[in-house]
Amino acid sequence: MNTPTTRSFRPQPRGSGAATPRVYDHLTLTSSREQLLGLAAQLRERELDYPLFTDAGDGQVFATFLWMETPGAEPASNVVLSANALVDHEDLEACEFEQPAPGIWSITLRVPVDWIASYRITVHRGATPAPWRRESERRAIRLAADAGGVDPLNPLVGASMSGAPVSLVRGPKAPASDFLAEATVDRATPGPSIGGTGGGSIVDSAQHPRMTRHELWDENCQRLRNLWVYQPPTPAEDTPLVFVHDGATWANYLNIRGTLDAAISRGALAPLHAVFIDSTTTQIRGEELPLASGTTRSLAQQFLPWAQRFLPVSTDPARTLITGASYGGLASVLTVLEHPKLFGLALAQSPSLWHTDLRKQLVGLDPAVRMLVQAGCYETEIFNSCQSVLKDIAGSPVRGQVEFQEISGGHDWAWWNVKLLEGLIEFFPRA
Known part of the structure; x- marks a missing residue:
C-alpha cells in the first residue's frame, strides 16, 4: 500500500x-x-x-x-x-x-x-x-x-474570546478534564471567531449565587472596570486567592464557575476565591496589560486590597496567584516581578515575552516566588521567546522556581481552559 x-x-x-x-x-x-x-x-x-x-x-x-x-x-x-x-x-x-x-x-x-x-x-x-x-x-x-x-x-464545542462557537479537537492523549463545564457560547455571534475581547455578556452572572459582578473605578488606569468574584461551594475561611485576566471571557463564555464548582466539590481543588478582571477593549488591553504601570499596578494598589477586605481570603503571598494568557500571561509575570510580597505565584499562559525583555528582572526573581509558564509549540513567536528566556536563566538559581510546560497547541482558549484548571490544582491541591 x-x-x-x-x-x-x-x-x-x-x-x-x-x-x-x-x-x-x-x-x-x-x-x-x-x-x-x-x-x-x-x-x-x-x-x-x-x-x-x-x-x-x-x-x-x-x-x-x-x-x-x-x-x-x-x-x-x-x-x-x-x-x-x-x-x-x-x-x-x-x-x-x-x-x-x-x-x-x-x-x-x-x-x-x-x-x-x-x-x-x-x-x-x-x-x-x-x-x-x-x-x-x-x-x-x-x-x-x-x-x-x-x-x-x-x-464538542467551545468558545472563543468573543463568545463565538468553535469546534474542539483533542488528540488521543490530549489534556482533558472531567471537571470542565460546558461553554456558554453565543451562537448568534456573526463572522470569524478570531479576536474579540470577551466584553459582551450573554450570561447574567447573578444567576449563579456565588459569582457576582462588581463595577469599580480603577484609580490607576482612570476607568470603570468590571470584576467578577467567585466564592467556593462551601463557605471557607483563609482560602487561596486567584486573580485572572480577561475575566469577561471566563465569566461569560467559558463557564469557569461551573468548572471550579466541580473541581472543588469533587475534591481535586482546594476551596478558593477568584477575581476575574475585565480587560475591556482590544486597544485598552494592549495598552494596559503589557506594562507594569497598567493593570499590574491597579492589582497591587487597589484590587488586591479590595478583595482582601471583603473576602475571607489569605493574605499570604504564597497563597495568592495571578494568571492570564497572552498579554495577560506577560502581565502575570510582571506582577510577581514587581510585587513579590503581594503575589507569590504566577501561572503564565502563552506569555508575550517577545514584547518586553524581562531577562535581567527574572534573574533577580524573589526566592519565594513560584512560576508556571505554559506555551504552545505552534504559537511560534511566543514559544521561541519563552525558550529563549528559559535558556538565559538556565544557569541562575531562579531556574528552579520556574516550571515550563510545552503544550501541543497554538494561541488557543481550547488548551488555556484545560491547563488553567490543571495549574490551579497543581498550586492548590485539596489537602
Whole structure:
C-alpha cells in the first residue's frame, strides 16, 4: 500500500506562525471508495469517534477531518480548515480540503498525540476564488478562512474570546478534564471567531449565587472596570486567592464557575476565591496589560486590597496567584516581578515575552516566588521567546522556581481552559 506523504513532520516557523503539517491523499491511499462511503454514513450516525485518528508513529497521529455535501445544495468549490495557528498564509493549499470521493471532502494533518485545538470549517461555493484566496495579508486570510462555523460532525464545542462557537479537537492523549463545564457560547455571534475581547455578556452572572459582578473605578488606569468574584461551594475561611485576566471571557463564555464548582466539590481543588478582571477593549488591553504601570499596578494598589477586605481570603503571598494568557500571561509575570510580597505565584499562559525583555528582572526573581509558564509549540513567536528566556536563566538559581510546560497547541482558549484548571490544582491541591 502506498504511504501518505507529509511536507513537514512538525510545523516549521513561517512568518509569525507555523506551517500546516498537511498530509496529502491520506484517505485516497488508505481507503477504497466503498469504505469512504461507509465511513461517511457512520459519521453521520455518530457511530465513530471524530475527528479520525490513526497512529503515525513517534508520538504522532494522523488527524482526519471531513465535510460532506448536502444533497440538493449547490456543490462546494472550496473548503478550508481554520485550525488554530495552522492556517498557512503562504501555502493555502496546505489547509484546504481535498475530495477523495464525490460529495466527500477531507483533510489530514500529522500532529502530536496530545494535540489540542479549536477550529472552524469554511465552505465556498461558486466559480469565483474563495475569499481567503482573494486576500494577501496574513490576518485577512485567517479571518476569511475562519468565517464559516463549527464542524457539523463534531459535537464538542467551545468558545472563543468573543463568545463565538468553535469546534474542539483533542488528540488521543490530549489534556482533558472531567471537571470542565460546558461553554456558554453565543451562537448568534456573526463572522470569524478570531479576536474579540470577551466584553459582551450573554450570561447574567447573578444567576449563579456565588459569582457576582462588581463595577469599580480603577484609580490607576482612570476607568470603570468590571470584576467578577467567585466564592467556593462551601463557605471557607483563609482560602487561596486567584486573580485572572480577561475575566469577561471566563465569566461569560467559558463557564469557569461551573468548572471550579466541580473541581472543588469533587475534591481535586482546594476551596478558593477568584477575581476575574475585565480587560475591556482590544486597544485598552494592549495598552494596559503589557506594562507594569497598567493593570499590574491597579492589582497591587487597589484590587488586591479590595478583595482582601471583603473576602475571607489569605493574605499570604504564597497563597495568592495571578494568571492570564497572552498579554495577560506577560502581565502575570510582571506582577510577581514587581510585587513579590503581594503575589507569590504566577501561572503564565502563552506569555508575550517577545514584547518586553524581562531577562535581567527574572534573574533577580524573589526566592519565594513560584512560576508556571505554559506555551504552545505552534504559537511560534511566543514559544521561541519563552525558550529563549528559559535558556538565559538556565544557569541562575531562579531556574528552579520556574516550571515550563510545552503544550501541543497554538494561541488557543481550547488548551488555556484545560491547563488553567490543571495549574490551579497543581498550586492548590485539596489537602
